[in-house]
Amino acid sequence: MGKLKWIAGVLGWVAWGPIGALVGYVFGALLDSQIDITKRLTGNGEGRQDDSYRRPSGSRSYSANEQRNSFLVSLLVLSSAVIKADGRIHPAELNHVRNFIRQNFGETAVDEAMRILDGLNARQVNIYEVGGQIADNMNYSQRLQLFQYLTQIAQVDGDCSASEKSVLEAIAGAIRLSSSDAASILAMYFKEASTSSIDAAYAILEISRNASDDEVKVAYRRMAMKHHPDKVATLGPDVQKAAEEKFRKVQEAYETIKRQRGIH
Numbered sequence: 279m280g281k282l283k284w285i286a287g288v289l290g291w292v293a294w295g296p297i298g299a300l301v302g303y304v305f306g307a308l309l310d311s312q313i314d315i316t317k318r319l320t321g322n323g324e325g326r327q328d329d330s331y332r333r334p335s336g337s338r339s340y341s342a343n344e345q346r347n348s349f350l351v352s353l354l355v356l357s358s359a360v361i362k363a364d365g366r367i368h369p370a371e372l373n374h375v376r377n378f379i380r381q382n383f384g385e386t387a388v389d390e391a392m393r394i395l396d397g398l399n400a401r402q403v404n405i406y407e408v409g410g411q412i413a414d415n416m417n418y419s420q421r422l423q424l425f426q427y428l429t430q431i432a433q434v435d436g437d438c439s440a441s442e443k444s445v446l447e448a449i450a451g452a453i454r455l456s457s458s459d460a461a462s463i464l465a466m467y468f469k470e471a472s473t474s475s476i477d478a479a480y481a482i483l484e485i486s487r488n489a490s491d492d493e494v495k496v497a498y499r500r501m502a503m504k505h506h507p508d509k510v511a512t513l514g515p516d517v518q519k520a521a522e523e524k525f526r527k528v529q530e531a532y533e534t535i536k537r538q539r540g541i542h
Contacts, residue, residue, distance in 0.1 A: 409452020
């Protein structure tokens, strides 16, 4: 498998589902060995380590390596939906994905991953089918991190269109994020013309302006725990480092509200 090792480990996860069908269409050569790989991953217990987690249905555990690979494949498939949302493929968005792959999977994975993304960009991605598979196989903290990356892609060219935001909201629902969590992450990166920085801060903490000081403090602790980088430690140090950005934005939102209210 050579330089395809980064994707081979996830074929047991994507096999037979909508993600497997999409990736298989683009990278059909891998399908020849798909059944053998699936048996290897699911039949002999390889990779069932202490760092694995139990999928929601309780029928399958995934090793840290499988989790990283499933995260990458999910990112590629849903990135395609975001990139195409405004009817054009912006180089800055492609570069953002390329840099993520390079930083997390190495230079040898870049060409193959971008080839898959190019193929996906020529296809129609069913957000709801793909999102349902992701929700069934990826834990909630990892889905939050995935959504953050997708949100970053939409704003990397300096302008998030209404169509891009609509696609992001659809993705959030498809991967079963709560509406408040999706709105919180969107508020971290996009501010409506009519929205002040203080309003954005409240949105990030998922509370209203009418919240008491004690409720503000409770909300901060809850959000800091939800977005703590340790929640995605199994995805690797680079993804964990990227998660620090969400954590930092929660802290910044709290400091903004504290200054406005005079909380000490």
